[in-house]
Amino acid sequence: MEWSAEAAARVEIDAIDLLGLQLEEALIVAPATETPGIDDPAEAHAGLKTLDGLNTDGPAEVHVGSGTSAPPSPDIEPGEIVEQHAVAIAQQSTTGQNDVEDLGLLKRKLSNKSRWERKKLKKIAVREEKARQQARDDQLRNEGATQILSTLYDGETVTVIRRKYDPALLAQLQDLERELNGPLDTSHPKFPIEKFHMLTKPGTYFIVDEDTEKLVLAVRITPWSTMTDVTKDYVQHNLHTVMDWSRCADPIKTNSSQNRIGGKSAKEKPNASRPGPGSSGLGSRDADQQVKLKSHGKGQAVSIKPNGHMWAVGWHASMEDDKTLVYYAGKDAKVELYETVISRLPAAATMFKEHFLSLFPGAARSMIRFAAERNIPSFADGELDGESSEMPFANCLTLTNNNFSNALHMDNDEAPLAYGMWWTTRVKKVNRANVYEFDEKVDHSSVKGGAFLLAAYGIGVDFERSGGLVEIFWRGKQDWHATTKSTSPSECTRWGTSVQLTKKGVAAVARFHKQGAERGALVNAHDRIETMHARKQTKK
Numbered sequence: 139m140e141w142s143a144e145a146a147a148r149v150e151i152d153a154i155d156l157l158g159l160q161l162e163e164a165l166i167v168a169p170a171t172e173t174p175g176i177d178d179p180a181e182a183h184a185g186l187k188t189l190d191g192l193n194t195d196g197p198a199e200v201h202v203g204s205g206t207s208a209p210p211s212p213d214i215e216p217g218e219i220v221e222q223h224a225v226a227i228a229q230q231s232t233t234g235q236n237d238v239e240d241l242g243l244l245k246r247k248l249s250n251k252s253r254w255e256r257k258k259l260k261k262i263a264v265r266e267e268k269a270r271q272q273a274r275d276d277q278l279r280n281e282g283a284t285q286i287l288s289t290l291y292d293g294e295t296v297t298v299i300r301r302k303y304d305p306a307l308l309a310q311l312q313d314l315e316r317e318l319n320g321p322l323d324t325s326h327p328k329f330p331i332e333k334f335h336m337l338t339k340p341g342t343y344f345i346v347d348e349d350t351e352k353l354v355l356a357v358r359i360t361p362w363s364t365m366t367d368v369t370k371d372y373v374q375h376n377l378h379t380v381m382d383w384s385r386c387a388d389p390i391k392t393n394s395s396q397n398r399i400g401g402k403s404a405k406e407k408p409n410a411s412r413p414g415p416g417s418s419g420l421g422s423r424d425a426d427q428q429v430k431l432k433s434h435g436k437g438q439a440v441s442i443k444p445n446g447h448m449w450a451v452g453w454h455a456s457m458e459d460d461k462t463l464v465y466y467a468g469k470d471a472k473v474e475l476y477e478t479v480i481s482r483l484p485a486a487a488t489m490f491k492e493h494f495l496s497l498f499p500g501a502a503r504s505m506i507r508f509a510a511e512r513n514i515p516s517f518a519d520g521e522l523d524g525e526s527s528e529m530p531f532a533n534c535l536t537l538t539n540n541n542f543s544n545a546l547h548m549d550n551d552e553a554p555l556a557y558g559m560w561w562t563t564r565v566k567k568v569n570r571a572n573v574y575e576f577d578e579k580v581d582h583s584s585v586k587g588g589a590f591l592l593a594a595y596g597i598g599v600d601f602e603r604s605g606g607l608v609e610i611f612w613r614g615k616q617d618w619h620a621t622t623k624s625t626s627p628s629e630c631t632r633w634g635t636s637v638q639l640t641k642k643g644v645a646a647v648a649r650f651h652k653q654g655a656e657r658g659a660l661v662n663a664h665d666r667i668e669t670m671h672a673r674k675q676t677k678k
Contacts, residue, residue: 295341321543361606386472446542452517455646464661487518520663532637549614556614558636588624
């Protein structure tokens with residue numbers, strides 16, 4: 139057989155093929171003792187070893203030229219494999235010294251090229267190994283945290299999820315709000331659902347900022363069917379107390395969180411500050427960024443149509459000149475129910491506190507400590523007489539239903555922490571008034587849509603695909619969040635709650651104590667009951 143330019147080109151092509159196989163999974167490939175030919179690769183033998191000692195999916199297919207060659211020693215370098223391959227083909231030539239000289243030149247060229255390829259492959263292999271090691275470290279860290287947390291949480295399924303803060307996603311969602319002229323809808327074609335990790339399955343989830351390592355969200359999804367009868371009865375009984383408040387008090391008509399963000403999007407500069415350590419120990423934005431987002435949220439807010447109903451329970455600043463701190467009032471016609479609810483609120487507050495402590499102990503203790511240091515009364519303390527057994531806690535509990543939704547916002551609260559529960563009930567009409575009941579046939583899936591979003595982190599809770607009791611902790615004052623659009627049939631409704639230390643409420647408590655805690659500056663729940671009874675008698 140004559141040694142030709144075509145044969146030389148084929149040697150080079152085969153050599154590059156071998157080097158290419160080395161790049162794939164960083165493998166070192168050796169040809170078999172008997173190689174049937176390029177058209178029959180199934181018979182080729184591949185000796186493999188990986189750089190990191192991990193197993194591979196199986197032997198690689200090796201395409202080699204015609205002829206035979208002995209398998210090289212395991213110590214042979216890839217460049218030497220190429221040279222042996224070239225010699226094997228060259229030995230088939232029947233020409234003279236000129237072909238041998240040509241072969242020597244070709245070997246030197248291939249040798250130089252193989253050294254360049256080896257350097258290139260080494261750099262790629264090092265880079266890929268670093269990436270694999272980082273992925274393994276992250277996985278081990280998450281698995282380790284999950285194992286520890288599962289032990290602490292009495293065997294619950296616990297998942298740690300790391301998410302990166304994405305201001306571009308936040309801006310995209312705010313642009314969509316302007317386009318919709320209303321709250322976000324996760325079923326809308328323009329909603330970037332592919333950028334979101336939506337939580338739906340039972341279990342406990344901890345969402346951590348990928349850069350700061352701060353916990354930004356905690357979620358627990360517990361189907362009713364997985365609770366013991368005692369636990370389910372305890373929870374639902376106290377949720378009934380909260381729902382009954384909606385029957386004896388009027389909804390609040392002002393809610394700043396339902397103001398859609400207008401004007402420019404809250405886009406951050408490339409070097410904008412990220413969430414960092416704050417006094418709460420949970421992370422916060424620096425002063426410049428906080429002012430920027432705050433001025434954006436309030437400076438050009440555009441009102442959207444109210445969606446759903448909201449009630450508030452607890453203490454707030456008075457609008458009356460001679461009063462400083464007052465308790466939310468009820469309907470005169472429902473004074474008896476109002477009085478019953480007031481008496482049952484301490485048990486409901488205890489349940490909220492217990493569940494908050496069990497989901498995220500650090501945040502719950504932080505809220506309790508904050509309230510204790512400032513003498514903030516619990517929303518369940520209807521007297522504020524200095525003798526109540528109710529411990530300091532959140533001054534306000536908000537309650538929503540009837541497809542409540544709002545725009546992306548940060549809460550105007552004194553403390554950055556918020557905790558809430560979501561559930562679904564049946565709605566019945568009794569004497570033209572709504573009555574709410576738990577029903578095994580009614581769950582979150584009975585209401586179409588609706589989700590809680592932490593916008594810039596691309597994380598959310600899909601209520602429709604969840605079940606039972608959903609609990610969420612979030613940094614209400616620090617992170618943009620929203621409840622998305624939902625649609626429910628008339629016979630059921632989804633409820634949402636949150637316990638918070640409101641800015642105006644905390645300020646009113648401070649003024650009350652600064653003024654000497656005079657009884658005349660206070661209107662408590664029992665004052666409300668007396669006034670409601672008196673007005674009811676007058677109307678008769």
